Amino acid sequence: MLELKQDSNTFYLGEPDHKEAEIHYVRREGKLIVDHTFVAESLRGRKIGDALVRRMVEFAREEQAVLVPLCPFAKKVIERTPEYQDIASK
Template sequence: MHVVEHETAKKRFLIRDNGSIAAVMTYVISSPELYIIDHTFVENAYRGQGLGDKLIEAMVEYARENGIKILPLCPFAKGRFERLSEYADVLNK
């Protein structure tokens, strides 16, 4: 099972496999209430396993717990937010 880590100092969510980063999603803090997802990357060997979705789910959960809205600028995240209405509560409109 892949565990999502949140490295607040580096402003990223990531998943490791045997010590190496398998997937990472970075964000920028625009304000205390608005985070911008600017990049999502999954290593080739891990693509198709839903790791990008796990990163987004972790950030959505973090946003809900902390009263934050998300602006997904990264194409992958933007697509997920457009397709999944369950994320509408944290989407910056």
Template sequence: MNSIEYKFEKGNDFERFAAYENGVEAGEVTFTRAGDEILIIDHTYVDENFRGKNIAVDLVKHVVDLAIEEKKKIVPLCPFARREFNQKPEYQEIEYKG
């Protein structure tokens, strides 16, 4: 059975959670920090060879969990993250309403 492994990674001007299956990168969600209180999800991508496994859903959930842990709000800029926030009432309280 193949299992997806999620890793938090940090670059110079972004942070991301990446999904790996058997050592192969399957997808990512990138986000930036706006001040001390806000995370902005700006990109979600899953390689076409790995689609249909809810990887993008799980990637967005990792950012949501991080925001909850750090007591931050999220701006879901990318279209997929926006859709997730629209469809999941439990995400509403963590969304930055500005």
């Protein structure tokens, strides 16, 4: 299992000054807006992006916030995962 870390508006893999993968969000009026997801080329194909989105969904549930996926990757993952439909803004 991946050990994702959290800092200000970001969940990530790696070190604070060298993030190998990350998902970034902005908090606005009860919403968590996902605006960026990144996975280093060397880590692609390992479902790390999916794990970042899953953590973001969990966080939105913990915060009782609506998730707004502006990032195309996050939006695609959320749309294809039925368990995430309750938390995401349409």
